[in-house]
Amino acid sequence: MNGDTAWQKATASxxxxxxxxxxxxxGTVQVRDSKxxxxxxxxxxxxxxxxxxDGATRGEFDHLI
Incomplete structure (x- = not known):
C-alpha cells in the first residue's frame, strides 16, 4: 500500500x-462520513x-441493509 490518495465517495451514493x-x-485506509x-x-x-x-463480496453483510 503505497502513497496517499484523495477522499473517494462511492458512485452509488x-x-x-x-x-x-x-x-x-x-499506510492505512481511512473512512469518514461524507456529510x-x-x-x-x-x-x-x-x-x-x-x-x-472479502466479506462484503461474499454477501456476509447483506442482512444489515
Missing amino acids: NAGGDCVEMRRHG NPDGPVLSFGPGEIAAWL
Missing part, C-alpha cells in the same frame, strides 16, 4: 450525500480492509 468516503493515508468531513475518521490496516472487502 445518493444526491443527499448519504455515503461514506474512503482514502489511503499513512461530516471534519468529524471522526476510522483507520484500518490493509489486512482489516481486505477481510472486510
